[in-house]
Amino acid sequence: MTTNDAFFKEITEGNTFKGEYITMGSAILNEQPIKNAYVNIPLKTLNRHGLIAGATGTGKTKTLQVMAENLSEKGIPVLLMDIKGDLSGLAKPGENHVKIDERHEKIGLPFTAKNFPVDLLTLSEQDGVRLRATVSEFGPILLSRILDLTDTQSGIVSVIFKYCDDNKLPLLDLKDFKKILQYATQEGKAEFQEAYGRISTASTGAILRKVVELEQQGADLFFGETSFDVQDLTRIDHEGRGYINILRLTDIQDRPKLFSTFMLSLLAEIYTTFPEQGDSGRPELVIFIDEAHLIFNEASKALLNQIESIVKLIRSKGVGLYFVTQNPTDVPEAVLGQLGLKIQHALRAFTAKDRKAIKLTAQNYPDSEYYDTATVLTNLGTGEALVSALDEKGRPTPLAATMMRAPMSRMDVLTTGELSELISKSKLVKKYNETIDRESAYELLNEKIKLAEAEAEKEAERQKESKKKAPTRRKSTAMNPIVKVLTSATFIRSVFGILTKVMKK
Numbered sequence: 001m002t003t004n005d006a007f008f009k010e011i012t013e014g015n016t017f018k019g020e021y022i023t024m025g026s027a028i029l030n031e032q033p034i035k036n037a038y039v040n041i042p043l044k045t046l047n048r049h050g051l052i053a054g055a056t057g058t059g060k061t062k063t064l065q066v067m068a069e070n071l072s073e074k075g076i077p078v079l080l081m082d083i084k085g086d087l088s089g090l091a092k093p094g095e096n097h098v099k100i101d102e103r104h105e106k107i108g109l110p111f112t113a114k115n116f117p118v119d120l121l122t123l124s125e126q127d128g129v130r131l132r133a134t135v136s137e138f139g140p141i142l143l144s145r146i147l148d149l150t151d152t153q154s155g156i157v158s159v160i161f162k163y164c165d166d167n168k169l170p171l172l173d174l175k176d177f178k179k180i181l182q183y184a185t186q187e188g189k190a191e192f193q194e195a196y197g198r199i200s201t202a203s204t205g206a207i208l209r210k211v212v213e214l215e216q217q218g219a220d221l222f223f224g225e226t227s228f229d230v231q232d233l234t235r236i237d238h239e240g241r242g243y244i245n246i247l248r249l250t251d252i253q254d255r256p257k258l259f260s261t262f263m264l265s266l267l268a269e270i271y272t273t274f275p276e277q278g279d280s281g282r283p284e285l286v287i288f289i290d291e292a293h294l295i296f297n298e299a300s301k302a303l304l305n306q307i308e309s310i311v312k313l314i315r316s317k318g319v320g321l322y323f324v325t326q327n328p329t330d331v332p333e334a335v336l337g338q339l340g341l342k343i344q345h346a347l348r349a350f351t352a353k354d355r356k357a358i359k360l361t362a363q364n365y366p367d368s369e370y371y372d373t374a375t376v377l378t379n380l381g382t383g384e385a386l387v388s389a390l391d392e393k394g395r396p397t398p399l400a401a402t403m404m405r406a407p408m409s410r411m412d413v414l415t416t417g418e419l420s421e422l423i424s425k426s427k428l429v430k431k432y433n434e435t436i437d438r439e440s441a442y443e444l445l446n447e448k449i450k451l452a453e454a455e456a457e458k459e460a461e462r463q464k465e466s467k468k469k470a471p472t473r474r475k476s477t478a479m480n481p482i483v484k485v486l487t488s489a490t491f492i493r494s495v496f497g498i499l500t501k502v503m504k505k
Ligand SMILES: Nc1ncnc2c1ncn2[C@@H]1O[C@H](COP(=O)(O)OP(=O)(O)O)[C@@H](O)[C@H]1O
Pocket: 054, 055, 056, 057, 058, 059, 060, 061, 062, 063, 066, 103, 382, 383, 384, 404, 405, 406, 407, 411
């Protein structure tokens, strides 16, 4: 048997699975693609997460596009974090092109241009389905992690949530949360102190500053109603294809905190609402995070821990997470260690540091008698990558330098006209895009304070009356100073007694 034959046999046997799979391309030996030596990924192990890495322009995003298309065809819904805005083309068929025909001829796969069912989502004011969550849904623990609070501050946040629960005050947006924070050390101070112990102004002040910081990254757009039902990410179209949900994040690059807040809340929500996966042998949802370094870069230690544990847990719900990034080291060790699929595009060896990184990367791949992994890593062409998946028993498939198939949908983005047409047809846009500001903690607390004010004013009137009766030399001003302070909604200590009485009713 020639080396080529032996290689072909190893690749073919290693990529034969009992259940369903997707095909990424054909294996390359000595820089020559071997026709029909298909490199496949079984659906069964797609919930084991993965990494797509490589230098800029080597084909990472196209690999993501290819995976998303093939999953959709298998009826598996996909969520894409589109940081650079280069994935909308999935909604339109690609174009036949000499280069693509050549590529597919070498791989041994026919090329068919196709479009896919796409919905565009947004976290901000961009057009698309608005993704939102309420502060209540977020919960005290997650909120504290996101805000990077100390233990004492987290304790206060828990008390605040408890108070809102006890008093049926819905916490919908950050406006509500800020209001109750202020209330706890101002108008409601005595009430809080009695029920939960003293809350220091210094602590609430510190929490408030963190909230404002989050708001400055645009989080006020994300918190609120209508909150997004993550089940809507798992829609299947009338042809049985999974929807490809593209979250447009081009305006989020400079707001990493908002991005990690969103990612964590989304994963937590999916984890709590998706049922434990049975033995379906296929994922329920596959999530791709392009430019993944953005969620890890500015994340605090507490947040990282949270991400690490949720990444581990979410597997059992049949959700696969794929991180797309230039350098594997952009992803924390603890997450890297959990990844089943590795797709490594070319790395460039410009500096000594680059060469060291290449050596390290090569060590993370299974040994192969056909490749010197470090050399292959620098020689891969555009749209070629080293692939190592997990077979259905969870063992690594043979390492394969792979010529990737081309995306069936458009490699370029949609025009503005095409985008608005797509968005105008979306059922989800109709469901989620109305801004509602129903009565929540903010309004209810204001009402409570107003009531207390009115009561205090009456009390002051009564006092004034009784003073009038008694002869006095003191010249009264137009408005009693107490009333003045009260109506400006800032309360002096002596009024608290009245206030607490009113509140208790
Ligand atoms: N699988 C592929 N089939 C055809 N062309 C590809 C493929 N992968 C990459 N290319 C070409 O390389 C270019 C850069 O790929 P891209 O995925 O945007 O790189 P990256 O995300 O790594 O920066 C694409 O615009 C396309 O022309």
